[in-house]
Every structure is written in structure tokens, then in C-alpha cells.
Amino acid sequence: MKYKILEKPDCEKAYELVEEAMRKRATITLFACCKVEYEGRALSQLNWGERIILIKPDGSFLIHQDKKVEPVNWQPPKSKTRSYLSGERLILESHRRTPKELLTVEVRQIQFISYANMEDFEELEQAGYEKDMSDMIMERPHLIEEGFTPKTREYSVEHGFIDILGKDNDGNLMVLELKARKAGVSAVKQIRRYLQDLENTENDYLKECKAQKKKIRGILVAPSIMEDAREMIEEEGIEFVSVEPPRELKRDKKVTLDAF
Amino acid sequence: MKYKILEKPDCEKAYELVEEAMRKRATITLFACCKVEYEGRALSQLNWGERIILIKPDGSFLIHQDKKVEPVNWQPPKSKTRSYLSGERLILESHRRTPKELLTVEVRQIQFISYANMEDFEELEQAGYEKDMSDMIMERPHLIEEGFTPKTREYSVEHGFIDILGKDNDGNLMVLELKARKAGVSAVKQIRRYLQDLENTENDYLKECKAQKKKIRGILVAPSIMEDAREMIEEEGIEFVSVEPPRELKRDKKVTLDAF
DNA sequence: GGTTCAATCTCGTCT
DNA sequence: AGACGAGGTTGAACC
Known part of the structure; x- marks a missing residue:
């Protein structure tokens, strides 16, 4: 059977359905009055109220109130769910080993369960x-400027990773920081730190650059930039290049390629 | 009526239930075969498959596959939901103004809707x-060390906010960075930046500190610390104080207070 | 409205 | 199993 629903079952009937669902590795949906306790990375409790509970076959456990996108309580995939009857009530427990986390739901009045x-x-x-x-930029570097040649992605420096490191037509080093959304002050600070990191780096290649009097250019690449960030890049001598993140789904791309 | 369920309804019946639910500001749960498209901050599509859809009265819209804690697609609270019939199919749209985002769900075969x-x-x-x-630290500063006196919370510096700024018994400035979880290298880098920021700050109070040859002490406060972060604080002369985040619920606290 | 920051963040990726 | 970074992050607090 693909699905089953019980309306207003008593807890014993609901318990049987939960056990059956877990054997069949099915997803459980439950609308009921419940009380929730969580102990693990933090500690929480939620008093009696009606919520929707989802238990997925991968071990994910979600408790939703009638507001917000985020569940009020949850457990991640691979958690172990256990159910049992205690007096007149159904108890649902979800347990995780590392880190040790336990979610306990006491269920009182069930409107429906499926x-x-x-x-x-x-x-x-x-x-x-x-x-x-x-x-996209690795494939079509001219989007940054004519003659730009990307060399390395995710180049590691003291304070993080430079998204793309490359050279311009004159052999100057170019440090690209990419943002898929409007760039703010924090993006400028980030690129500024990377530039400082490169200045302080002892590396044969960088020494050669300095010896040849080549510059290090910082380039912020984003669809747009906030006003205060714009002011800061001017002070800092950092450049801004406007690039929209590509909005082409792989499926679409494949179709396009097949067409040729 | 508090709730309603339809099993295997056709799309027209389901559409009527959706409209009724929205009038009553009820939460909708739907298990059906559907196809999803999203366009807004990013772009996505999800082909035909069975999912559970939740539509909450606050405008939140969630689509769950049978894996993961996170919904595969969603819209945040205050989104506007619209439903209509197109041919033999039920269409659910969720729209948001700023930023402009549109989620479109085409529903084919409904197992149940409630x-x-x-x-x-x-x-x-x-x-x-x-x-x-x-x-807790503001209330009981001796947890950091005997004689510690907190002065300011969320003190703004160039690269962010210092969690707690205070003084020790000898009048030295103390910069506390708090982490509720195990502290890593990034926390040490963060506190190091704040210390640099303070060194560079032109401020009467700080000038006086320097004039009096007072030190600026950086303190990382967390339940524990990762090995590489431990090494780094030793190099940097930053101190580590182990403090567990308090695990006392307000409810429990109140009960305790009432008992006296 | 925007801006900033913590989160039981989650989730992928890599070591 | 742990560490690291991105995310349509979400959500809250503050301006």
C-alpha cells in the first residue's frame, strides 16, 4: 500500500501506524497536540500545542508550527526514531549519536496521521x-577584461581563499573576489585582506612579480555593489567589474549543446 | 471545522479545498506528484515526483522530498499564495515582492490533501x-577571572563587534570573544583582527591606556578549543578561558526563583 | 525598509 | 569523523 491515513485515532492505533510506516520506510505526517523537549547542542522545551510532524525514511524529524519556514524542533538525517506508548500517550523519540542529541515528543490528541x-x-x-x-569566468575570462588569464582557483592565503588568481595583459597579478549577490563593504574588506596577505607572502613566484615591478590588482566581481562599498574600493584602489551570475540550468544547457 | 482531509481528490476538488483553507487561514498539507519551478534570488527547477507540500497561514510555503531537513524549495513568511486550475492540473504559486521571487508548483496526482x-x-x-x-558573564564576571570588570557589550570596531570589553584587576583592557561551540582557527583570527583594530583606534580612552602602559589582553571564551586554534593563540599571546554556555531554561529559572 | 550576526544553522566537499 | 565554506541560508535585533 502506497499510503494510509487515520483520522482521530487513539494513540495505540497511531503507534501501530508509526511502526508499520517505519518498517515500510515511509514518510510519516502527523497533525497532533504535542509537547517537545530537546537536549543536545542546545536545550529547549515547547509546551502543549498543535503542530505538524514529519518523519522521513532517512531519519530526518521535523516539527512545524503554523509560522516560519524553519521547523521549531528537528533532528538531522540518520537520526534513529523510536516510538512507544506511555500510559495513554504516544511518545516519539529521535536520537543522534555524534553529537549526542535527543528529541522527545509527547503526543496527546491526534487529528490525523498518515x-x-x-x-x-x-x-x-x-x-x-x-x-x-x-x-563562467574560467571559461570566458574576457568577461573580466580583454587579455585576462586565470591561473588558479581557490588559492590559499593566510585569511582564506582567493576565488580566482590570474594575470592581465601586462603580467600584473589579478586577485578576483566573486560575489553572486550585491557586494557590500565586507566583500571589499575581504579582498583587502587577501591583498595584504599576498604582500606578506614569501613565495618565489610573488618575489619575481615584485622584482619585475608588477602590480597586484584587486578585482571585486559581482552583479552590483552597494554605495558604501563603492566608496571604499575607490579609496583602496580596488576595481569593480559587474558580472551577473549565469542563470542557465544544466538541463537547458544540455539541450542547447545537443542542438548542434 | 478544525480540519478536513480529502483522499485522492481530483484537482478541482483539491482546488476548492485550497481556497477554503486560505479563507480560514488554515495550514495546508498536500501529498502529491508535482513539478516545481523557482525564479528569484537564484533559479531552479525540479521535475515530476512525489513530495509533501506545506502552506502556512503566515505565507510560508514548503516543499519537502523524502530526504533532508531542508525543504527542496520554499517561500518565506508573508509570501502571497495563489491557486488556480490549468487544464486538468492544479497550479500553486507563491509570490514575494522584495526581493522578487516566484515559486510555481504544478500538481498532477494528489494522494491526499488536508x-x-x-x-x-x-x-x-x-x-x-x-x-x-x-x-552569564556580565552577571558573574569572575567566571573569566577574579577581578574582571566588564564595561561594554557589542563594542564596535573596524572589522565587527567585540562581544565584551572590560578591564582586569591591573587596569589592562580585556577583549572577550565568545563562542557557544568549540572554537576554531576562525575565532582566533577574529579576535586578532579586533586587537589590531583597537591598536589602530584613535580614542581618548585608548590613548590613556597606552600612555599608562596598560596592555590589551585578548581572551577567547568557549567551551573548548580545537588543536590548531590552541597552537595559534599561544603564538599570538591570546588567552583561552573555558566556559560552558548556561543550559538553564527561563521556565526552570522562574520556578527556582519562585521557590524562595 | 536595510544591515548585521548567531544558528541544535544545513549541506556539500575534502582531508 | 572532523573541518571548512556557501547558502534562494533563516531569523532576530537594531537602526
Whole structure:
């Protein structure tokens, strides 16, 4: 059976359905009055009230109130769910080993409970992130400027990683910091720290650059920039290049390639 | 009526239930085969598959696959939900103004759909966070060391905010950085930047400190510290004080106080 | 409205 | 298993 629903079951009937659902590795949906306690990375309690509970076959456990996107309490995938009856009540426990975390739900009055085996073989296709921007710039470096040659991605320096390191037409070093969203002051501070890090780095290649009197150019790459960040890059001698993150889904891309 | 469930309804029946639920400001739970498109801060699409959809009266819209804690697609509170029939199918749209975001769900085969008015007047009580640590240290400064006197919280410097600024018994300035979880290298870098910021700050009070040859002490406060961070604080002359975030719920605290 | 920062962040990725 | 960084982060507090 693909799914089953019980309306206003007593806790014993609900318990049987929960056990059956777990055997079948189905997803449980429960609308009931419950009380919740959590102890683990933090500590919390939530008094009696009606919530929607989702228990997924991967061990994820979610408790939703009627507000917000985030669940009020939860456990991550691979948690172990256990259910049992205590007096007239259904207890749902979700346990995790490392870190040690325990979620305990006491269920009083059940409006409905269901389980369902969800057939879903699709994964989300998405675009418009920093990584997509990085891929695009490596493929088409002229988007930054004519003659730009990217050398290294994720180049490690003292305070983090330089998104893209490369050279311009005159052999000057170019330090690119990418942001998929509007860049703020923090992005400018970040790139400024990377430039300082490079100045302080003892590295044959960088020594050679300095010996040849080559400059180190800092480039902030983002779709747009906030006003105070704009002012700061001018003071700091950092450059700004406007690039939109590519908004092409892989599926679309594939179709386009197949067309040729 | 508090809740309603329909099993295997056609899309027209489901549409009527959705409209009724929205009039009653109820929470909708839907288990169905659907296809999802999102366009806004990013771009995504998800092909046909069975998912659980939650639509809350505050405008939150969640689509859950049978894995993970996070919804595969969602809209935040205050989004506007619209539903309509297109051919044989039910379309659910969720729209947000700033930033402009549109979530479109095409629903094909519905296993069940329900709405429920959730009675819940409780809020989550929780403890064990950075703020609780900060409160505790302000109340009981000797947890840091005998004679420590906190002066300012959230003191603004170039690269952020100093969690707690204070003085020791000898009048030296103390810069506290709090972490509610195990502190890593990034926490040490953060406190190091704050110390540099203070060195560079032109401020009468700080000038006086320097004139009196007072030191500026950096203190990392966390339950524990990672090995590489431990090495770094030794090099940097930063101190580490182990403090557990308090794990006392307000409810418990109140009970304790009432007992006296 | 925006801006900043913590979070039981989650989740992927890499060591 | 631990560490690190991005995220349509979310959510809250403050301006």
C-alpha cells in the first residue's frame, strides 16, 4: 500500500501506524497536540500545542508550527526514531549519536496521521551561484577584461581563499573576489585582506612579480555593489567589474549543446 | 471545522479545498506528484515526483522530498499564495515582492490533501547560546577571572563587534570573544583582527591606556578549543578561558526563583 | 525598509 | 569523523 491515513485515532492505533510506516520506510505526517523537549547542542522545551510532524525514511524529524519556514524542533538525517506508548500517550523519540542529541515528543490528541512511500527520483537543478560565476569566468575570462588569464582557483592565503588568481595583459597579478549577490563593504574588506596577505607572502613566484615591478590588482566581481562599498574600493584602489551570475540550468544547457 | 482531509481528490476538488483553507487561514498539507519551478534570488527547477507540500497561514510555503531537513524549495513568511486550475492540473504559486521571487508548483496526482487550524500559543524556550553566555558573564564576571570588570557589550570596531570589553584587576583592557561551540582557527583570527583594530583606534580612552602602559589582553571564551586554534593563540599571546554556555531554561529559572 | 550576526544553522566537499 | 565554506541560508535585533 502506497499510503494510509487515520483520522482521530487513539494513540495505540497511531503507534501501530508509526511502526508499520517505519518498517515500510515511509514518510510519516502527523497533525497532533504535542509537547517537545530537546537536549543536545542546545536545550529547549515547547509546551502543549498543535503542530505538524514529519518523519522521513532517512531519519530526518521535523516539527512545524503554523509560522516560519524553519521547523521549531528537528533532528538531522540518520537520526534513529523510536516510538512507544506511555500510559495513554504516544511518545516519539529521535536520537543522534555524534553529537549526542535527543528529541522527545509527547503526543496527546491526534487529528490525523498518515504515512506515504514517496516516489521521487528527481534532484533539484539550480543555477545562479558563486560557483556558476566562477565556472563562467574560467571559461570566458574576457568577461573580466580583454587579455585576462586565470591561473588558479581557490588559492590559499593566510585569511582564506582567493576565488580566482590570474594575470592581465601586462603580467600584473589579478586577485578576483566573486560575489553572486550585491557586494557590500565586507566583500571589499575581504579582498583587502587577501591583498595584504599576498604582500606578506614569501613565495618565489610573488618575489619575481615584485622584482619585475608588477602590480597586484584587486578585482571585486559581482552583479552590483552597494554605495558604501563603492566608496571604499575607490579609496583602496580596488576595481569593480559587474558580472551577473549565469542563470542557465544544466538541463537547458544540455539541450542547447545537443542542438548542434 | 478544525480540519478536513480529502483522499485522492481530483484537482478541482483539491482546488476548492485550497481556497477554503486560505479563507480560514488554515495550514495546508498536500501529498502529491508535482513539478516545481523557482525564479528569484537564484533559479531552479525540479521535475515530476512525489513530495509533501506545506502552506502556512503566515505565507510560508514548503516543499519537502523524502530526504533532508531542508525543504527542496520554499517561500518565506508573508509570501502571497495563489491557486488556480490549468487544464486538468492544479497550479500553486507563491509570490514575494522584495526581493522578487516566484515559486510555481504544478500538481498532477494528489494522494491526499488536508487543511487544519492549528491551535498553538506556545513559544520555544531555549538555552545554550552565545547570548546566554554573554548574559552569564556580565552577571558573574569572575567566571573569566577574579577581578574582571566588564564595561561594554557589542563594542564596535573596524572589522565587527567585540562581544565584551572590560578591564582586569591591573587596569589592562580585556577583549572577550565568545563562542557557544568549540572554537576554531576562525575565532582566533577574529579576535586578532579586533586587537589590531583597537591598536589602530584613535580614542581618548585608548590613548590613556597606552600612555599608562596598560596592555590589551585578548581572551577567547568557549567551551573548548580545537588543536590548531590552541597552537595559534599561544603564538599570538591570546588567552583561552573555558566556559560552558548556561543550559538553564527561563521556565526552570522562574520556578527556582519562585521557590524562595 | 536595510544591515548585521548567531544558528541544535544545513549541506556539500575534502582531508 | 572532523573541518571548512556557501547558502534562494533563516531569523532576530537594531537602526
